[in-house]
Amino acid sequence: MAQTMDPNNMPILSEASVSVEIETEDMTLNIGPQHPSTHGVLRLVAKINGEKISSVEPVLGYMHRGYEKLAEVRTYPQVTTLVNRIDWVSGFANEIPFIAGAEKLMEIEVPERAQYIRLILTEMARISSHFVFNGAFPLEIGALTPIFLAMEDRERVLDLLESVTGGRFHPNFNRIGGVKPAAGAGPTTKKDIQDLPAGFYHDTKVAMQKVLEAVDRFEDLIGGNEVFQIRTKNVGVLPKEVAEEYGVSGPILRASGVEFDLRKQSNYLPYDKFDFEIPIGENGDCFDRWSVRTSEMRESAKIILQAIDDMPSGPIQAKVPKVIKVPKGQTYVRAENPKGEMGYYIISEGGLGPYRLKIRTASFSNISILPIMLEGALLPDLIAIMGSLDFVLGDVDR
């Protein structure tokens, strides 16, 4: 072999490939529904031309549980159990807009302390959701270490959530008019009500310091990694006009340079009492989406530390009728969830359950841009783009 390879007679490969045009046919590549990078059971039917993706069609429905129908045959307090399971990575945050909507229709004023507890636990859900992202996203594009660190750090936050609500993933903690007395609070009587478990404030302060340390470490370990930067910078750029037209919300929208966060714009929880910033990105690429979420964890920890110091006393439950009946009316209440805007359009006809409940979830709209973002992208970037959208299939299919 070696003798025939005369360096003077070798054809120059790069020139040869330019002069030859080969007719190619698109190949159909099926990805999923069981594929680790699809965070559940998303199926993609991709048409690829060599390494280039010419079109992608997502196929949904493998996780469809019909929650909008099931909500019609349940009472309002029972729907809370359902909505926990929509975005299971941040179950607590799903309850907030539904409960707030029912309270709005019933015209119930929620005690301030209950609102603070809701706010603290929502931010904990956000931190734990972003921990999962910080572990899973680098894992999908080849960095194995962060997932071990992220899962360990997330456990501290989940322990706190569990100590209050009794559930790590499905807290089912909100009640119309307030919150449930905490799991670790001991027996509750009418006179002496304990709402948070002993040592909660101290444990939270310690855990939030750990979160702040973890964010610094992630920014160093993941963001400072050259391979990670090459895989994510200028990959999957999403212009803000496209994002708005498709209803893309949350950290993805903010990474595209839109400073929109319902925690600042809306008043569903008393976020205006705290000092925090909205991290936004510049380019709208995968790196910015990672960076926005990671910075958000720092802001969430700051909010929780302020709320712990500023915790008001008082009741945790407003006066509500024993049988919850929501008067006739329609309202849309939305909240800034870890994945983006989540809202419930409640149509009440005065019955024990909603006549119709439209559930607007963040991931559904967020992945509806996949066909646009992936068109013309390289196949290895598909995993990076999908990972950076941070969707949960329960949130897509409902």
Place this chain on the structure above:
Amino acid sequence: MNQSDQNEFVNSIQSKFQNSSVEFDTLKIEVDSHSWVDTHKTLKAEFNLKFFNWLSAVDWDNDVKIGDAPKEPVTPSFEIISCLSTTNSDDLVISSTKISKEDPQIDSLVEVFGGANWHEREAYEMFGINFLNHPNLKKLYLPDAYEGNPLLKSFELISREVKPWPGDVDVEGMPEDNIVVSEEGS
């Protein structure tokens, strides 16, 4: 957000659309089904509502197979509901239109908002509403061979037929006159 800004927005919408209401902080406009697409074009161009939030439908019917029927009789119809919002304030508008149940069809919004695509496919399979000029009107969640439209009020939940749900017992056992206001904190 500033309260006066919100009122200014509500006033500008209400001066443009006659059939509007604010109920529980939710601004809702009702339009004719023929001007459905034009309404969204106007809202996008004149009111800066560029963020396509969601679209869905409601089946208004007195004959409800499962769940609570409306307390007051309603005219059977489909109500199409869409939600548009902005990305610099809390402003949002719920648009609604009613179409007949005999021939449920309406113009698609995909040419105005690309994001309407999946939402309309969902409404198509769940209610059987035909969106005219939709580029790819096929089922989104359900298998192709699936028959029926699950979110119709005439659609029964088979599992409930086979085995009544135990949660019903708690609710139905409670007489109407037993409603009491509980003690604070209980």
